[in-house]
Amino acid sequence: MSVSGRRTAPAIAAVLALVAGLLATFLAAPPPSDAAAPARTRVVVKVADCEGCQVFVQQGLRHSWWASKTRTVRDGKAVFVVPSSRTPGLSIGITGTWEAASPHPSGFQAIVAMRYKGVAAGTGIDQASAQAKQRASACFPGTNAHRVVFHVTARKVTVAGNGGPADTTMAWADPQVRTMRSTMMEVFDGVAGAQDIVPCW
Numbered sequence: 001m002s003v004s005g006r007r008t009a010p011a012i013a014a015v016l017a018l019v020a021g022l023l024a025t026f027l028a029a030p031p032p033s034d035a036a037a038p039a040r041t042r043v044v045v046k047v048a049d050c051e052g053c054q055v056f057v058q059q060g061l062r063h064s065w066w067a068s069k070t071r072t073v074r075d076g077k078a079v080f081v082v083p084s085s086r087t088p089g090l091s092i093g094i095t096g097t098w099e100a101a102s103p104h105p106s107g108f109q110a111i112v113a114m115r116y117k118g119v120a121a122g123t124g125i126d127q128a129s130a131q132a133k134q135r136a137s138a139c140f141p142g143t144n145a146h147r148v149v150f151h152v153t154a155r156k157v158t159v160a161g162n163g164g165p166a167d168t169t170m171a172w173a174d175p176q177v178r179t180m181r182s183t184m185m186e187v188f189d190g191v192a193g194a195q196d197i198v199p200c201w
Contacts, residue, residue: 042148140177
């Protein structure tokens with residue numbers, strides 16, 4: 001028994017030394033690099049005079065069909081943190097607080113017009129000018145930036161809805177922003193709308 005005991009002691013010491021070495025290596029190892037994590041973008045939608053409105057963002061690419069959860073505008077903004085890969089083909093849906101009391105449904109989801117046809121990115125546009133437009137794009141081309149801000153103007157307008165006049169939301173980026181090519185869609189008196197995720201390709 002005494003011989004066996006003498007043989008075991010060095011083995012135990014070796015195991016303890018190995019454990020101590022591994023622990024030291026683990027503690028000395030640098031933390032995982034942030035570069036390995038997928039890039040994320042903070043999407044800030046600032047909406048003037050629309051406190052309590054509902055906003056969501058969505059992506060309608062051929063290979064990626066996605067929509068975020070809806071957020072309520074608080075203190076003039078709604079914020080989404082999404083993978084940067086979700087920003088190409090991103091569009092913004094919005095529902096004004098006034099829509100709940102509409103006598104009839106509009107039959108579509110109001111979408112933010114990122115850029116009306118004939119209006120350059122970076123240009124401001126008022127409601128009267130926007131209402132004269134018949135085509136617009138809702139499709140943002142994307143970014144790898146940590147933060148992107150959209151300034152949106154939203155107004156209550158009345159349209160011919162399902163069964164009668166309906167209150168809906170006319171919303172546009174102000175100033176207008178750059179958009180994906182070949183994504184202009186028909187709008188009615190400046191109002192952009194969709195019944196599904198906006199296709200951006």
